[in-house]
Amino acid sequence: MVCIRPLICLTLFMMGLFLMGCSGPSMKYKTPGAGGDLSTLAGASLTDKDIQKVLDRKPVAPFPAHLAVVRIQAPYYRSYMTESYGHGRYSVVTTKEIETDEHFEQLARLPMINSIAPLNQILIPANLESDKELRIAAANLHADLLLVYTLHTVFRVQDHDIGPLGIITLGFLPNHEAKVTSTASAVLFDVRTGFVYGLAESTAREKQMTTVWTSQDTVDESRIKAETRAFEQMLDEFKLTWKDIVEQYAASSR
Numbered sequence: 381m382v383c384i385r386p387l388i389c390l391t392l393f394m395m396g397l398f399l400m401g402c403s404g405p406s407m408k409y410k411t412p413g414a415g416g417d418l419s420t421l422a423g424a425s426l427t428d429k430d431i432q433k434v435l436d437r438k439p440v441a442p443f444p445a446h447l448a449v450v451r452i453q454a455p456y457y458r459s460y461m462t463e464s465y466g467h468g469r470y471s472v473v474t475t476k477e478i479e480t481d482e483h484f485e486q487l488a489r490l491p492m493i494n495s496i497a498p499l500n501q502i503l504i505p506a507n508l509e510s511d512k513e514l515r516i517a518a519a520n521l522h523a524d525l526l527l528v529y530t531l532h533t534v535f536r537v538q539d540h541d542i543g544p545l546g547i548i549t550l551g552f553l554p555n556h557e558a559k560v561t562s563t564a565s566a567v568l569f570d571v572r573t574g575f576v577y578g579l580a581e582s583t584a585r586e587k588q589m590t591t592v593w594t595s596q597d598t599v600d601e602s603r604i605k606a607e608t609r610a611f612e613q614m615l616d617e618f619k620l621t622w623k624d625i626v627e628q629y630a631a632s633s634r
Contacts, residue, residue: 407551409599412459414544415532416452416470418567418579421511437575441524443492443630448523448571449484450474450499450514452530454544460600465501468508474500478531478608486615487527492626497521511574518571525577529566529614531607536561537590550593558593560586562606564614568625577629578621582613 451473457464464471488496503517511528518526535542538556542548562584568577586606593599 407549409460409548409550409593409596410458411535411542411544411546411548412533412603413457413464414454415563415565416454416457416528416530418452418528418530418565420469421452421514421528421567421569437570437573439570439575439577439629440572441570441629443626444494445492445524446494446522447487447496447525447527448499448518448521449487449496449527449529450504450517451479452508452514452528458545460596460603466504466506466508469510470508472499472501472504472508472514474498474504478604478611483612483615486619490619490622492630497523511569515569515571515574523571526569526571527566527618528569529564529611531562531564531610533560533562533603533607535559535603548593548599550595550599554590556590558588558590558602560602560606562603562610564607564610566614566618568618568621577625578618580614580618580621582610582617584609584613 452470453464453473455464455467455469455471457471457473459477461477462473462475464473466472484496484498487493499514499517499521503520505513505517507513511526514528515526535546535548536559537548538558563581564583565579565581567579569575570577584606586602586609588602593602
């Protein structure tokens with residue numbers, strides 16, 4: 381059919397493209413949720429009357445030790461690839477987004493580590509309020525130590541920060557610099573007492589031009605790269621922390 385009014389047809393066509401860019405599900409990317417608050421688990425937000433209880437905690441884990449590992453995030457965490465489990469002051473992610481078997485094998489090869497086991501949903505309760513729920517889950521695996529880690533990832537386009545669960549509209553972005561910054565943080569607990577043996581943290585960044593972000597997959601690739609590098613660098617930091625822990629506590633546990 382021949383279009384009699386080319387100007388009207390062109391206008392309708394451009395409006396269609398605009399609506400596709402605004403409402404099409406493939407043209408929007410939602411940033412992931414926030415990281416979990418490790419300071420809450422480690423006792424940093426306790427009231428004065430509880431501080432003495434924290435100070436009274438003692439390291440009693442035997443060495444060589446059995447290590448349990450779990451990732452936590454903010455409540456109701458969701459990313460492009462996965463979502464978390466549980467509710468309360470934090471949630472857990474049991475799906476491996478960035479972690480590989482090699483990452484956990486690196487931990488298993490550390491001196492004074494007998495075995496390593498990730499926690500799963502079968503052992504973890506739905507209501508999560510403190511480190512106690514995770515330590516009980518680890519105890520069910522007969523673990524002596526519990527490594528809890530989290531990832532906090534932030535997107536920035538030009539001078540604009542896009543916070544957790546923010547929306548990035550794709551397809552019509554100007555040629556600006558985009559940065560994805562991820563911080564991986566970890567804390568090591570004594571399963572029996574909740575004593576904190578040490579901390580580890582690292583930050584990594586990925587830079588791209590926004591014109592490359594033409595689909596949800598391409599944006600999420602930047603997130604995965606930043607989070608993977610942050611996680612791997614955090615593991616390197618943890619290895620140094622672990623060396624100090626072994627030197628300080630392993631001999632006294634025998």
